[in-house]
Amino acid sequence: MTLSFDPDTISLPHYHFIGGEKVNASEGIAMRRPSDGMAFGDCPVASADLVDQAVQTSKTALKASNWGGVRPRDRVSAMQRWADLIEQDAEYLAKLEAVSSTRPVGHLVAGDIAVTAEQIRFFAEFADKEGSDLVPTSDASLGMVMTEPYGVVGAITPWNFPLSMAGWKLGPALAAGNAVVLKPSEMTPFSTLRIAELSVEAGIPAGLINIVLGNGMVTGNAITGHADISKVSFTGSTAAGAAIMQNVARTGIKPMTLELGGKSPQVVFADADIERTAKAVAQSIISNAGQACVAGSRLIVAKEIAEELIAAITAIMRRVETGPTWDEKTQYSPIISQKQIERIDAIVRAAIGAGAECLTGGQIMDRDGYFYAPTLLGNVTQDSPAVTEEIFGPVLTLQTFQDEDEALALADHPTYGLAAGVFTCDLSRAIRVTRRLQAGTIWVNRYGRSRDHILPTGGYKSSGIGKDLGREAYMANRKSKSVLIDL
Secondary structure (H helix, E strand, C coil): CCCCCCHHHHHCCCCEEEEEEEECCCCCCEEEECCCCEEEECCCCCCCHHHHHHHHHHHHHHHHHCCCCHHHHHHHHHHHHHHHHHHHHHHHHHHHHHHHCCCHHHHHHHHHHHHHHHHHHHCCCCCCCCCCEEEECCCEEEEEEEECCCCCEECCCCCCCCHCCCCCCCHHHHHHEEEEEEECCCCCHHHHHHHHHHHHHHCCCCCCCCCCCCHHHHHHHHHHHHCCCCCCEECHHHHHHHHHHHHHHCCCCCCCCEECCCCCCEEECCCCCHHHHHHHHHHHHHHHHCCCCCCCCCCEEEHHHHHHHHHHHHHCCCCEECCCCCCCCCEECCCCCCCHHHHHHHHHHHHHHHHCCECCCCCCCHHHHCCCCEEEEEECCCCHHHHCCCCHHHHHHHEEEHHHHHHHHHCCCEEEECCCEECCCCCCHHHHHHHHHCCEEEECCCCCCCCCCCEEEEEEEECCCCCHHHHHHHHHHHEEEEEEEEE
16 A cells, blocks of 8 residues: 555545534635645634534434443444444545644554554443442442433544544543534644544444534634533643633533643653663654654753763754655654744744753754754753743753752653653662652653553643543543432
8 A cells, every 4th residue: 555645636625524414614724734834725613603503413413312321332333333444444534634734644544543443442342341330338228329421522632643632532432422522623624524424434323423623712612611511621732721721611610631731851860771762762752743742852861871862862863854744754744834833943042042052953944844853952941941831843952960859850840740751770760750750641661652542641730630541531421420229
């Protein structure tokens, strides 16, 4: 199978998907391809009225299908068929996503799409294995904790991993018996529309997944502030998460899962395996050009091995080869937009102006599209914006330490606590440091998620509320009631 393609030959969907039908849309937000900067279409913007139509359609579909009350194994079977169709449609899905996103087409087929199908199967299997519990009470009574679906879940996904983030939201919500109204990013909406269509082909009742396109200000606000949305799930920036919390409160109180920003440290001790560590550290910031909430953007390394580790990391960074996302040979991603690449460059320029040393990279690459060179900044201070701000680009900062306490002090961030990495061959130290790090996910002698979907992900501090993935994500899509019966 040859995955490379001409982006001008791909017909892109231009509609919302409500009740299993394509709903025509007017012109909306102009779009440009990250790989070459060319204008190629627009993303329609769903009004508050259209969002309300989607919500009411979800409520009607839930009642008509009894999705939350059918034999749980029926939900499992339908979702497994859906995952099969996603895998079968991998080439088309990859092309739809590669046109507008930062994800190379080869990475999509081997990674994102396969992972999305796995996630849907993973969550589907909870439907007939997780239920209510009998709890210990006196012999004169019977105590139960019963769970049930929320109803309509409102979900908003980001542009950096459109398909797998849609799987994070749709998988647990559907398996738990809910319907979903989902807004993908206005920068990368196309593949999400397609997997919604495939869900109906798989036998999931039409109207349980409704996709409305648009921006956060109009469409996103209409979803999160809708009185008939029973739960909100969002992945994106901390600032956007805070705005969503305020908007939700306008129409009452409802549960939220918020997976937000990060500025994650990677702490490397003197006994770490240099070659293995260098590969992990470099890949964590090169992958998707650092456009990931868990990107390991702060390198904190023992002073005695810093020089050797830096040499190994910069060598890897300098080897990256750029290319458009529609070329199957491409390994290094573009930045999502002109605005974002200018922001990245401004933070790097400011850091260098304040005394940081650019050890490699530090500039916009001279080619079509929005590509930024993998960058390592040394001699940064703890209060530098390059250290404190989530850059969301391929920029790694370097700080050194002399002892464990200093390493942990540098690793601690006043705002974020999403993820962290620890590199050491000392098991006791690894456990000790892991206990002290303030982060929701910690990797030891590796950096980045595996395909063990049982491990939940979520942050401390302003990096979020609640968990995606794992059993926790399924249970977060069901509400519980306590029942006590006197016999």
